[in-house]
Amino acid sequence: MDFKTKTTEELRRLVADNKGKLKAFRFATAGSKTRNVKEGKNLRKEIARALTELKQKKA
Numbered sequence: 001m002d003f004k005t006k007t008t009e010e011l012r013r014l015v016a017d018n019k020g021k022l023k024a025f026r027f028a029t030a031g032s033k034t035r036n037v038k039e040g041k042n043l044r045k046e047i048a049r050a051l052t053e054l055k056q057k058k059a
Contacts, residue, residue, distance in 0.1 A: 001046070003053040011050045011057075018047045 003011065022043045029040070 003049055008054060008057055011054050015047055015050045018043050
């Protein structure tokens with residue numbers, strides 16, 4: 001996913017969506033319903049990348 005071509009609004013929406021997915025993932029993990037344990041790590045990295053790009057665009 002290329003974050004440099006996205007607008008700030010798209011990045012904010014992406015961060016919000018991924019935070020919701022991460023929350024759902026954590027609840028599914030607690031209930032042992034998830035199979036893909038790498039999903040949480042990937043979501044956290046994607047959130048960090050989007051936030052980094054937002055900060056760079058803001059500066």
